[in-house]
Amino acid sequence: MSISRRGVLAWPALAVLPALSKHAMAAETVRIGYIEALTGNAAAAGQSIKQAAELAVEIINTPHPDLAPLTLAGTAGLPNLGGAQVALTWADNQGSPAVAASDALRLITQDHVIAMCGAYQSSCTLTSSAVAERYGIPYLAGESAAANLTERGYKWFFRTTPYGPDFAKLYLDFLADVAKGGLATGRIAVVHENTDYGTSVADSMVSTAASRGIKIAQRIAYNANGTDVSPQVLELKKGNPDVIIFISYTSDSILYLKTMKTLDYRPPIVIGDDSGFSDPSFIKAVGPIAQGALNRSAFVPGKPDSITYKINALFKKRTGRDMDDTTARSMQGLFVLCDAINRAGSTKPEAIREALVKTDLPASQLLIGYKGVKFNAQGQNILAYSLMIQLQGESYVPVWPADQASAKLELPFKGWT
Amino acid sequence: MILLQLVSDGLQLGAVYALFSSGLTLIWGMMNVMNFAHGQFVMLAMYVAFFCFTLLKVGPAFFVPLAAVGLFGFGVVVYLLLVRHVMRGPMLAQIISTFGLALVLQYSALWAFSANFVSLPTTLVGGVYDLGGVRLSAARLLAGATAIALTAGMHLLLTRTDLGSRMLAVSEDRVAAALVGIRPDPMQALAWGLGAAATGVAGGLIALFFYVSPDVGNSFTLLAFVTVCLGGFGSVPGALLAGLVIGVVESFSAYWLGPATKDVVVYGLFVALLWVRPQGMFGRA
Numbered sequence: 001m002s003i004s005r006r007g008v009l010a011w012p013a014l015a016v017l018p019a020l021s022k023h024a025m026a027a028e029t030v031r032i033g034y035i036e037a038l039t040g041n042a043a044a045a046g047q048s049i050k051q052a053a054e055l056a057v058e059i060i061n062t063p064h065p066d067l068a069p070l071t072l073a074g075t076a077g078l079p080n081l082g083g084a085q086v087a088l089t090w091a092d093n094q095g096s097p098a099v100a101a102s103d104a105l106r107l108i109t110q111d112h113v114i115a116m117c118g119a120y121q122s123s124c125t126l127t128s129s130a131v132a133e134r135y136g137i138p139y140l141a142g143e144s145a146a147a148n149l150t151e152r153g154y155k156w157f158f159r160t161t162p163y164g165p166d167f168a169k170l171y172l173d174f175l176a177d178v179a180k181g182g183l184a185t186g187r188i189a190v191v192h193e194n195t196d197y198g199t200s201v202a203d204s205m206v207s208t209a210a211s212r213g214i215k216i217a218q219r220i221a222y223n224a225n226g227t228d229v230s231p232q233v234l235e236l237k238k239g240n241p242d243v244i245i246f247i248s249y250t251s252d253s254i255l256y257l258k259t260m261k262t263l264d265y266r267p268p269i270v271i272g273d274d275s276g277f278s279d280p281s282f283i284k285a286v287g288p289i290a291q292g293a294l295n296r297s298a299f300v301p302g303k304p305d306s307i308t309y310k311i312n313a314l315f316k317k318r319t320g321r322d323m324d325d326t327t328a329r330s331m332q333g334l335f336v337l338c339d340a341i342n343r344a345g346s347t348k349p350e351a352i353r354e355a356l357v358k359t360d361l362p363a364s365q366l367l368i369g370y371k372g373v374k375f376n377a378q379g380q381n382i383l384a385y386s387l388m389i390q391l392q393g394e395s396y397v398p399v400w401p402a403d404q405a406s407a408k409l410e411l412p413f414k415g416w417t
Numbered sequence: 418m419i420l421l422q423l424v425s426d427g428l429q430l431g432a433v434y435a436l437f438s439s440g441l442t443l444i445w446g447m448m449n450v451m452n453f454a455h456g457q458f459v460m461l462a463m464y465v466a467f468f469c470f471t472l473l474k475v476g477p478a479f480f481v482p483l484a485a486v487g488l489f490g491f492g493v494v495v496y497l498l499l500v501r502h503v504m505r506g507p508m509l510a511q512i513i514s515t516f517g518l519a520l521v522l523q524y525s526a527l528w529a530f531s532a533n534f535v536s537l538p539t540t541l542v543g544g545v546y547d548l549g550g551v552r553l554s555a556a557r558l559l560a561g562a563t564a565i566a567l568t569a570g571m572h573l574l575l576t577r578t579d580l581g582s583r584m585l586a587v588s589e590d591r592v593a594a595a596l597v598g599i600r601p602d603p604m605q606a607l608a609w610g611l612g613a614a615a616t617g618v619a620g621g622l623i624a625l626f627f628y629v630s631p632d633v634g635n636s637f638t639l640l641a642f643v644t645v646c647l648g649g650f651g652s653v654p655g656a657l658l659a660g661l662v663i664g665v666v667e668s669f670s671a672y673w674l675g676p677a678t679k680d681v682v683v684y685g686l687f688v689a690l691l692w693v694r695p696q697g698m699f700g701r702a
Binding site: 044222223231254 | 419422423426430433524527531532533534535536538539545547552554557626627628630631632633635636637640667668669671672675676677679680
């Protein structure tokens with residue numbers, strides 16, 4: 001018997017064949033719809049979220065053993081679906097709730113997505129998730145913080161991010177701790193943009209404070225698309241609160257800081273509720289006059305061997321920017337959704353929903369500082385968590401609680417020099 | 418003291434509105450073309466300012482004239498390549514085509530400059546004057562002074578010079594103007610160029626204290642139309658005064674009634690005034 005060279009080569013190739021054919025058979029793409037503000041006023045955030053989600057998909061679709069134990073990082077595709085690749089279909093809601101609703105309809109009826117993610121602005125999440133609910137498509141909100149989203153009794157809606165009441169509790173705990181150091185924190189002003197996000201987080205703030213016997217001293221609602229915020233700053237200056245909490249998007253946050261400088265107003269404590277204050281362009285635009293501004297975050301890059309650090313490095317390589325809280329929360333949301341699809345082992349919406357309900361991810365498998373992911377009956381993650389960070393120099397550093405701080409809390413608010 | 422600060426803030430804001438609207442007064446008020454891309458012209462000028470500063474490290478003394486010259490050229494090109502042709506069609510064609518131009522410019526900016534908000538350092542023209550407790554921002558004062566100067570210049574050009582008369586003649590009746598020997602095309606191209614140049618000055622100055630992003634024009638566009646309308650079509654000083662009135666009304670209503678309701682007051686007054694004087698404050702019926 002002569003062994004030809006071709007024959008030698010063919011044997012190992014044959015051995016691989018069954019694996020290949022199985023892969024080819026199951027290589028049904030898992031299509032997820034993603035609704036985000038890719039243009040319009042919140043486009044800066046929307047575009048970063050898109051970059052983060054694309055990185056997440058790359059991590060899921062190709063093996064990244066160095067990122068273990070992060071869910072789905074070590075394998076290629078979704079193992080329980082024969083290594084199926086995840087693909088995202090993007091829809092631009094332009095920051096408009098009405099557009100978001102029609103986006104959802106199009107994604108479901110024309111693109112046949114099996115699940116959806118979205119949508120930075122709570123007002124857009126509100127309308128688009130209502131469409132998903134009607135069609136029975138699982139919807140995972142990784143970023144939207146308005147409390148009412150999970151108070152609608154929806155069956156198909158899940159939220160991984162901490163929301164209004166969590167933040168209110170965080171800020172009040174933090175302020176109570178600061179007060180022990182001798183700085184007054186009793187008079188709190190809440191300044192919020194007047195769509196779903198700002199209004200509902202402000203409502204949570206007022207009610208949580210009331211439950212602790214604290215009355216919010218000033219509450220100012222405004223339109224985030226306005227051209228001028230001087231009257232609001234004057235009103236704050238007159239009220240002279242100990243603490244101002246801004247629940248604002250990017251353009252308005254920038255205007256507030258610029259106007260505060262013009263009118264020479266430095267409140268003792270300034271807290272920005274993520275969103276605008278976390279946008280990388282906020283730091284670039286007004287960082288030098290916002291020194292000491294406090295913020296919340298669930299994402300801290302951490303030590304060089306941590307998952308968070310490595311993911312941040314991958315993100316930075318792609319975009320030239322560090323990740324921020326918003327991008328990290330959206331990325332985490334997508335991972336949780338894909339993990340559920342994988343556990344469901346099916347692309348049937350009902351099976352995915354059941355898997356989402358049973359989600360119980362420990363902190364070690366996450367890329368963000370939550371204490372885990374586990375949904376209550378309303379679809380809210382009960383293990384979501386954030387810490388306080390402060391703008392010192394050109395970046396935010398964790399300052400509270402003390403056991404997770406990497407820098408010293410600097411008060412009062414310095415602003416500019 | 419709060420009252421004085423409110424008045425001064427309102428006037429400073431109003432001056433910005435007037436500045437922003439100045440180019441529109443000429444193009445819309447005089448040439449009867451609705452330029453919906455006006456806000457995007459301002460956005461382009463703001464980016465000229467931003468890139469001049471970040472790449473060439475030059476200040477407003479350089480980039481404001483540069484933006485004016487650049488936008489002048491751009492305005493002429495837009496007229497020659499787009500407006501001249503659609504003006505032959507119905508009014509709707511003008512509206513839709515400049516609106517289309519607005520979208521093209523905005524999304525090109527999004528593609529070229531990304532959606533990120535950028536900003537010039539507040540120290541560039543960063544002085545703040547404290548007049549007995551009333552704080553005035555140098556950048557806004559500069560914008561206000563320029564708005565007045567631009568308005569005066571434009572008014573003089575249109576009412577006191579031969580060139581201005583010829584431009585007005587063309588806007589009044591193209592055919593009649595041609596009959597007396599005025600070639601309409603160069604006049605209208607010039608009007609577009611000058612309107613766009615004024616817009617360039619406005620953008621360069623507004624960039625000193627406002628953020629810059631591809632859709633920044635949208636924040637002001639509607640107000641610019643309202644300003645020109647309220648002042649009276651074709652009245653250059655009217656637009657300045659209207660800008661100031663809107664600024665002060667906004668400032669007061671935002672302080673007393675809350676920032677969320679100020680638009681109701683501003684636009685409510687606008688509608689009420691048009692009901693009484695449909696031609697605007699200074700317009701001729």
